[in-house]
Amino acid sequence: MFQTLIDRYLPGLSQYEDIYKKLHANPELPDLEEETANLIEGHLRKLSSNLEIKTKIGGHGVIAICRNGNGRTILLRADFDALPVEEKTGLEYASTKKMKDVNGDLKPVMHACGHDFHVTSLLAAAETALKARDAWSGTIVFLFQPAEERGTGAAAMVDDGLYDPKKHACPVPDMVLGQHVMPYRAGSVETKAGTMMSAADSFKVTIYGRGAHGSQPHHAIDPVVIASYIVVRLQTICSREVPPDETAVVTVGSIQSGDTENIISAEAVLKIDIRSVTQEWRQRILESVKRIVRAECEAGRCPKGPVFERTRTYPLTHNDKEVNNAIEKSFSSWFGKHHKSKPKPHLASEDVSILASSVNRPCCFWFFGGIEAKEWDERENNGTLDEIAVNHSPYFAPVLQPTLKTGVEALTVAIMTFLRTPSNEMLYTPADV
Structure with a gap:
């Protein structure tokens, strides 16, 4: 036919x-x-x-x-x-x-x-x-x-x-x-x-610190350091929270902060991409990402909480x-x-x-x-x-x-x-x- x-x-x-x-x-x-x-x-x-x-x-x-x-x-x-x-x-x-x-x-x-x-x-x-x-x-x-x-x-x-x-x-x-x-x-x-x-969820996350001279870090709250801890900690979602037989990916595709080497900037921006194949784990991973970001900001003494902006979403x-x-x-x-x-x-x-x-x-x-x-x-x-x-x-x-x-x-x-x-x-x- x-x-x-x-x-x-x-x-x-x-x-x-x-x-x-x-x-x-x-x-x-x-x-x-x-x-x-x-x-x-x-x-x-x-x-x-x-x-x-x-x-x-x-x-x-x-x-x-x-x-x-x-x-x-x-x-x-x-x-x-x-x-x-x-x-x-x-x-x-x-x-x-x-x-x-x-x-x-x-x-x-x-x-x-x-x-x-x-x-x-x-x-x-x-x-x-x-x-x-x-x-x-x-x-x-x-x-x-x-x-x-x-x-x-x-x-x-x-x-x-x-x-x-x-x-x-x-x-x-x-x-x-x-x-x-x-x-x-x-x-x-x-x-x-x-x-x-997979489903996909992408966010721009702004981390707020306090800027200072690079030689005087004690006067600063360094958002680069806080962002670095966030990046490392996010990797534990898939390795330690998601079951081994479940498929998921959490990627930090971009970190942006400052313009020169001798200035501690006042904020950092992370761009995070999340892929998941079940609705249950999609929601749980999103909650984990937000929990980790907020916790690291609190641990780093950020003057105010992070701001999450959704940039893309796919079902x-x-x-x-x-x-x-x-x-x-x-x-x-x-x-x-x-x-x-x-x-x-x-x-x-x-x-x-x-x-x-x-x-x-x-x-x-x-x-x-x-x-x-x-x-x-x-x-x-x-x-x-x-x-x-x-x-x-x-x-x-x-x-x-x-x-x-x-x-x-x-x-x-x-x-x-x-x-x-x-x-x-x-x-x-x-x-x-």
């Missing part, structure tokens, strides 16, 4: 390779993705006049609604923001772009997380679905989301009335589906029921078991040995599930690989897989093919899994989602 549909309807991908290269060479930072959104809208309008296209949702968000008779409604999501990273891949279409971020600071910009693959795959999948309208029945929402890297884009679209019938009037989906390119063998896909990706990405099992069955049929069921959650984080949880619907998210097969196999044989450039690296450069083809096929197979007409042997028959 999948073979016939894909052979018949999958478009030639050379035009999409060109779109990918254009996106990769012209990345835009979160909340500033106007040109990217315009490119997406323009291509969608060229595909069909039957698409209901709505723009500027929660910033630069775009949706295209394809109604094709009775049946379920599925929402397919791709994110499209980039990162403040200077690209070092050496690709002929590498980004050399710089732009001012939302704070007005000039930054290099790169698609270092593969969101350009997500956009291109979904655009090609949209064309495939439009051509194959005689093979499925229902409604598809193609959703293109900004600001994933800030963890705000999905919530911003929902809060801006994505599902509000009086505003953007996006049909409430029966399920939300999405995918992410990863540093895995190209051509492969990975699925997992339950927790697929757990939890794959609905029933939806995931249907996806796994289809992926195993189509990708064969190149489909694997992932045994453990990934410690990166995503906000895609907000598009589902906000309307009490199930979500399913999967990974597809982007590392050239020969390189992967050689590194696997010589034990150097850990040297492969990963997402957010300035060297992250998924091979163009078969990565793009895999992304398009995975989305197409997912569409046909849930929307095939009864005459085409629908695989998925849930009780009620």
